[in-house]
Amino acid sequence: MLGLNSRDFKLFIIVCIMALAAPILLNPFPTASAMGESFNAGYPALMQRFVIFGILVIGFNILFGLTGYLSFGHAAFLGVGSYAAVWMFKLLSYNVVPAIILSVIVAGLFSVVIGYVSLRRSGIYFSILTLAFAQMSYQLAYSVFTPLTNGETGLQVYNDDPQILMGENSPTVPHFFGLEMNAQSVVDVAGWSFTFQNGYYLSAVFLILAFYLSIRIFRSPMGLMLRAIKSNQTRMSYTGINTKPYMLAAFVISGMYAGLAGGLLAAMDPLTGAERMFWTASGEIVVMAILGGVGTLIGPVLGAGIIKYLENIVSKINDGILHNWFAFMPDWLDNALVTIIHPFIGKGWHLTLGLLFMAVVIFLPGGLVQGGQKLGGLFRRKKTDDAADGAKTPAE
Amino acid sequence: MSKSNFSRRGVLKTGAIAGAGLAVPTYLRADGHAGFTNAPQGSTVKIGFNVPQTGPYAEEGLDELRAQELAVEHLNGMGDGGMMNTFSEKNLKGNGILGKKVEFVTGDTQTKSDVARASAQSMIQKDECIMINGGSSSGVAIAVQGLCQEAGVIFMAGLTHSNDTTGKDKKANGFRHFFNGYMSGAALGPVLEKEYGNERQAYHLTADYTWGWTQQESIAASTEALGWNTVQDVRTPVGAGDFSSYIAPILNSGADTLILNHYGGDMVNSLTQAIQFGLRDKQVNGKDFTIIVPLYSELMAAGAGSNIQGVFGSMNWNWQLQDEGTKAFVKSFGEKYGFPPSGAAHTCYVQTLLYADAVERAGTFNPCGVVEALEDFDFDGMGNGPTSYRGADHQCFKDVLVMKGTEAPTNQFDTLEIVEVTPRAQVEYAPDHPMFAGGDLGECNPGA
Numbered sequence: 079m080l081g082l083n084s085r086d087f088k089l090f091i092i093v094c095i096m097a098l099a100a101p102i103l104l105n106p107f108p109t110a111s112a113m114g115e116s117f118n119a120g121y122p123a124l125m126q127r128f129v130i131f132g133i134l135v136i137g138f139n140i141l142f143g144l145t146g147y148l149s150f151g152h153a154a155f156l157g158v159g160s161y162a163a164v165w166m167f168k169l170l171s172y173n174v175v176p177a178i179i180l181s182v183i184v185a186g187l188f189s190v191v192i193g194y195v196s197l198r199r200s201g202i203y204f205s206i207l208t209l210a211f212a213q214m215s216y217q218l219a220y221s222v223f224t225p226l227t228n229g230e231t232g233l234q235v236y237n238d239d240p241q242i243l244m245g246e247n248s249p250t251v252p253h254f255f256g257l258e259m260n261a262q263s264v265v266d267v268a269g270w271s272f273t274f275q276n277g278y279y280l281s282a283v284f285l286i287l288a289f290y291l292s293i294r295i296f297r298s299p300m301g302l303m304l305r306a307i308k309s310n311q312t313r314m315s316y317t318g319i320n321t322k323p324y325m326l327a328a329f330v331i332s333g334m335y336a337g338l339a340g341g342l343l344a345a346m347d348p349l350t351g352a353e354r355m356f357w358t359a360s361g362e363i364v365v366m367a368i369l370g371g372v373g374t375l376i377g378p379v380l381g382a383g384i385i386k387y388l389e390n391i392v393s394k395i396n397d398g399i400l401h402n403w404f405a406f407m408p409d410w411l412d413n414a415l416v417t418i419i420h421p422f423i424g425k426g427w428h429l430t431l432g433l434l435f436m437a438v439v440i441f442l443p444g445g446l447v448q449g450g451q452k453l454g455g456l457f458r459r460k461k462t463d464d465a466a467d468g469a470k471t472p473a474e
Numbered sequence: 475m476s477k478s479n480f481s482r483r484g485v486l487k488t489g490a491i492a493g494a495g496l497a498v499p500t501y502l503r504a505d506g507h508a509g510f511t512n513a514p515q516g517s518t519v520k521i522g523f524n525v526p527q528t529g530p531y532a533e534e535g536l537d538e539l540r541a542q543e544l545a546v547e548h549l550n551g552m553g554d555g556g557m558m559n560t561f562s563e564k565n566l567k568g569n570g571i572l573g574k575k576v577e578f579v580t581g582d583t584q585t586k587s588d589v590a591r592a593s594a595q596s597m598i599q600k601d602e603c604i605m606i607n608g609g610s611s612s613g614v615a616i617a618v619q620g621l622c623q624e625a626g627v628i629f630m631a632g633l634t635h636s637n638d639t640t641g642k643d644k645k646a647n648g649f650r651h652f653f654n655g656y657m658s659g660a661a662l663g664p665v666l667e668k669e670y671g672n673e674r675q676a677y678h679l680t681a682d683y684t685w686g687w688t689q690q691e692s693i694a695a696s697t698e699a700l701g702w703n704t705v706q707d708v709r710t711p712v713g714a715g716d717f718s719s720y721i722a723p724i725l726n727s728g729a730d731t732l733i734l735n736h737y738g739g740d741m742v743n744s745l746t747q748a749i750q751f752g753l754r755d756k757q758v759n760g761k762d763f764t765i766i767v768p769l770y771s772e773l774m775a776a777g778a779g780s781n782i783q784g785v786f787g788s789m790n791w792n793w794q795l796q797d798e799g800t801k802a803f804v805k806s807f808g809e810k811y812g813f814p815p816s817g818a819a820h821t822c823y824v825q826t827l828l829y830a831d832a833v834e835r836a837g838t839f840n841p842c843g844v845v846e847a848l849e850d851f852d853f854d855g856m857g858n859g860p861t862s863y864r865g866a867d868h869q870c871f872k873d874v875l876v877m878k879g880t881e882a883p884t885n886q887f888d889t890l891e892i893v894e895v896t897p898r899a900q901v902e903y904a905p906d907h908p909m910f911a912g913g914d915l916g917e918c919n920p921g922a
Binding site: 122236354 | 527536580581582591592595599600616620624636638643683709914
C-alpha cells in the first residue's frame with residue numbers, strides 16, 4: 079500500500095501510531111505517582127524534541143546509512159535552518175509555513191556548497207572537512223555574524239521587529255494559519271493526564287512524511303545506487319558510473335532534512351543560538367544514528383528518542399527523588415542504594431549514556447534494531463511466525 | 475501491488491473507537507481556572523532550579539544548587555533560618571510559601587541555551603513549577619528569560635553579568651539580582667584612579683561574544699573618563715585555551731595596563747599566560763605593568779592560584795563581608811557543606827527568599843502579583859546593604875565590591891580581599907542609558 083511492500087507498510091503504520099499516540103504512550107504511569115513524576119515523558123516540549131530529532135537523524139541516515147559517508151558537521155544545517163526560520167518570524171510574521179519552507183531551502187543551498195567541496199574526498203577526510211565547515215559556521219555565527227545571528231545571546235523575535243505580514247489580531251506566537259503552536263488541550267482520565275498540543279502534532283505529521291520519504295528513498299533505484307557506493311565506490315567508477323551526482327543528491331537531501339528539523343525547532347520555540355551548530359551537537363547526531371541502528375529505517379528515530387529521553391529525564395533525577403523511592407527500605411539500605419545510583423543520575427546522565435552506547439556498540443553492532451531483531455528471533459523459535467514483527471520496534 | 479485490507483466491519487469498528495476517542499476531550503480539565511500557569515494545587519508548591527551541572531560553568535552551577543537547597547530548607551522551617559532572620563521583611567515564618575511546603579526539581583542546563591530551555595520547559599510543562607531560578611552565562615539567562623515570559627512563570631536569573639539581561643533583552647517576568655558590566659566599570663573606576671593614576675595605556679583582551687563586548691564597552695567608558703587611553707581592543711575566541719599569540723603583541727603596543735574581559739577557564743588561562751610572559755615584571759612608560767580582571771569569582775580566583783595576587787576586579791558579594799546577613803548565610807552554608815559559599819550561590823539563595831517573600835506580600839502565586847510586589851521593592855539584611863529592585867528594568871541596585879587578589883593568603887579560601895565597598899549611588903544609571911537602551915519590558919504574563 080502507498081507504494082510500499084507489506085513489511086515496510088507495517089513499519090510505517092507502527093511509526094504513525096507511535097507518533098500520533100505518543101502523548102498517551104509516553105505517559106505510562108499515573109501523573110501524580112512517584113514513577114510518573116520521574117519517568118513520564120509525555121509532555122509537549124520533550125515529545126517535540128523526540129520527533130524533530132527523529133527527522134534530523136532520519137535525514138542523516140540517508141547519507142550515513144546508505145552511502146557510509148560519515149558527516150560530522152550535520153548540526154550546521156540544523157542551525158542554518160533555525161536561523162532562517164527565526165528571520166522569517168522577524169521579517170514576515172509568526173506563520174510557520176514560510177519559516178519552514180525557507181529553512182529547508184536555505185539548508186539545501188548551504189549543503190550544496192559544503193557537499194560540493196567535501197565530497198571530493200571520502201572516508202575520514204570527508205568527515206574532517208564537514209566537521210571543519212560546521213565549526214567554521216559555529217564560530218561565524220557566534221561572533222563575526224553577530225548582526226545576523228545575535229551571537230551568543232541567540233536570535234529571537236523582538237516587539238519592534240518589522241513583521242510586515244502581521245495583522246492587527248495575528249497571534250504573537252508561532253502559528254499555522256491561526257492555529258497556535260503552543261495551544262493544547264489536557265485530557266484527564268482517572269489518574270492520568272494527557273496533553274495534546276498543536277505544535278507536537280505539526281511536528282509529528284512532518285515526522286510521518288519524512289519517514290515515508292525515507293522508506294521510498296531506501297527502496298528506490300537511487301537508494302540501491304547509494305548502497306552500491308557504500309559497498310565499493312571504486313568499482314562503481316570503473317564500471318563507468320559517475321557517482322558524484324548521487325552522493326551530492328544524498329548529501330543535499332540529508333541537509334534539507336536537517337534544515338526541516340531546524341525550522342521545526344524554531345517553529346516550536348522561536349529562538350535559536352549558535353551552539354545548535356557546535357561540534358558536540360553534530361556528534362550527538364552520529365551517536366543517535368549508531369545507537370538506533372545505522373542503515374535501518376526505524377533505528378534513527380529510536381536512537382534520537384533514547385538520547386533525548388536520557389538527557390531530559392535521567393538528568394533531572396536527583397538524590398532527593400531517589401530517597402523518596404527507597405523510603406520504605408531501612409535507612410542503611412536506602413543510603414547504600416542512593417550512593418550506588420548517584421553517579422548515574424542528574425549530572426551523571428552522560429555516564430549512563432556512555433555505558434549504554436558502549437554496550438550497544440560491543441554487543442549489538444547493528445544498534446537497538448538488531449537487539450529488537452534478536453528478541454524477535456527468540457519469540458519466533460518458541461511461537462508462530464506472526465509475533466515477530468511487533469517485537470522489532472520496542473516502544474520506549 | 476497495493477491491496478486493500480479494509481472490511482466494512484473493520485471500518486465501523488475503527489470509526490466507533492475514533493469517535494469515542496474524540497468525545498473524551500469533553501471531560502477537559504478546567505485548565506486555567508486559577509488564572510495563571512501552574513497554579514499550585516494541594517499543600518505543596520514546586521520551584522525549578524535550572525543550573526549548569528556539566529560543562530564549563532558546572533562548578534558555579536553546583537554551588538548555586540547547594541545554596542538553593544539550603545534556601546528551600548530554610549523556607550520549610552528546617553535548619554537555622556539563615557538570612558530569613560536578618561531580612562528586613564518578616565513575612566517568612568518557616569512554614570513554606572503561603573503555608574504551602576516548598577518542593578523543588580533540578581535540571582542541567584549544560585550552559586547551552588537549547589538545553590536550558592528544554593530543561594525549563596520540562597519544569598514548566600511536566601513538573602508544573604511556578605518559578606525558575608538560577609543559571610550561569612548571560613546567553614542562557616536571556617534565552618530562559620524569554621521562555622518564562624512566554625509561558626507565564628517568574629524567572630530569577632542567576633549568574634549573568636551582561637548588560638543585555640536587563641537591557642535590550644529585559645522581560646517583565648524576569649528579575650536579576652546579580653550586578654552587571656556597567657556596574658563593574660563604575661565601581662572599578664575610582665579605585666583604579668587612586669591606585670594607578672590618570673595616565674594609563676590600556677590594552678583589552680575581550681571574550682568574543684555579547685558579555686565580553688558589553689563589559690569591554692563599560693570598562694573602556696569608565697577608564698577613559700579617568701583619562702586613560704584605550705590602545706587596542708582585541709577579541710579572542712571563547713574557550714581558546716592558549717592565549718599566547720594574543721599576549722605577545724601587548725609587549726610592543728606601548729600599553730602599560732592589560733584588561734582581561736574573560737570569565738571562567740578563559741580568564742584563568744589568559745591571566746596565567748600573561749604572568750608567564752613576565753608582563754607584570756615589565757616597566758612601560760615609566761610605570762609598572764599591571765593587569766585588571768573586571769569580573770571576579772571565587773572559583774576563578776582558586777583556579778588562577780598565586781597569579782591573582784594584587785590583581786583588581788569586582789564582585790557582587792563576598793563571604794568575607796561582616797554584616798549580619800552575610801554572617802548568618804555563611805554560617806548556615808558552612809555548617810551544611812563545610813566551605814564558604816560563592817557569589818553565585820549567594821545570588822541564587824537570596825533570590826529564592828526574595829521570591830517567597832514577594833509571594834507572601836502579594837498574597838498570591840500569580841506572576842503578575844509577584845512582579846508588582848518585586849518592582850521598586852526596597853529591602854535590607856541580605857548581605858548587600860540596602861538594596862532595591864528597579865521597576866523600570868527589573869535590575870537590582872546595591873553596593874558593589876572591588877576586590878584584589880590576596881598578597882599573602884593564609885588558607886585555601888583566602889584568595890581575594892575586599893578593597894572597597896562601592897556605594898550604590900555610584901553604580902546607578904538611568905534605565906534608558908545608551909548601554910541598556912532598546913529593550914522592551916512588555917507586560918507581565920500570567921500564562922494560561
